[in-house]
Amino acid sequence: MRAFMDHQCSRCLQARKIPPSYERAIARHEVREIEQRHTQDGLREREAPSAADSEDVVVIYNRVPKTASTSFTNIAYDLCGKNHYHVLHINTTKNNPVMSMQDQVRFVKNVTEWREMKPAFYHGHVSFLDFTKFGVKKKPIYINVIRDPIERLVSYYYFLRFGDDYRPGLRRRKQGDKKTFDECVSAGGSDCAPEKLWLQIPFFCGHYSECWNVGSHWALEQAKYNLVNEYLLVGVTEELEDFVMMLEAALPRFFRGATELYRTGKKSHLRKTSEKKPPTKESIAKLQQSAIWKMENEFYEFALEQFQFVRAHAVREKDGELYLLAQNFFYEKIYPKTN
16 A cells, blocks of 8 residues: 555656756746846945045055155145044165065055054055965055155265255264265275165065066066056156156045146155265266166166156146146947946
8 A cells, every 4th residue: 555655656746846947947036136246236236335445555665765755755745634644754774775584464454454554655665575475365555755866975975974954953874074076986896886776676576585676687577567567656856756746546535636746836846965965977988887787777777668658647737737637548339237
């Protein structure tokens, strides 16, 4: 009797078996429901970003010495209250631009997790640090300014001896040495040697040992790569106002009002090296014979060309004044159509 009933139930189930076409229809319906839920969730995420995300922005200005970095940083300090962000100076021991591994970890952790300080503008004489090596998903925005390598060296030479008008009473490391830059070059002094030109390349190259090997071609190429791929914008000291203008357009959250402040503010050109004497053509020619100058100059020319390319697509000149171009793109043929 039991076997008979099982046989009958089996025949009943077979008779009521769902056709394959109907199964496929149900499956397609379930897939559409899942896709619709995912689409709706994605739209909600895009339409309502959290306030924390919009404020989770960090700019790092790993400033190269004697490139008008103090003048530019003063603009950031003047605007931070008005534009509601924090400015933090990265003060390394003896201005060492290379951090230890443990300090790199601490710095990356601070920059990414110190929410009370965001939005933040960090600045200091620190070489480029690749945040992706530490598993960080959202990297900071890097910016910088560089200068003609010989002009930078001359400025630094006199700065070490006579200081500047920013802190005129501060005693400098070489204070009392009255030798001019030309006399130093003529005598083959160490403070004006071609090796002293090697600074902007390693600052952009970063925390690799090869970056700090003077005259390294690998370091030059790595510096170029980082400039193009890791920096939002790199300006030049000789065209600082244009750099400020483009930053205001690209990062208004930080630099709204920067151009006007640069043009009219008292701090824009505050820091000037004292007793600086332009080098003679003979001194310049002697430095330009070195392979180190040729590499540093190649990097400077590379940065200048890139900056001028970006500027050419961002501003126009009219009656001697520069103006930012208006938005030059729009969207069309947007599908699917919404009701």
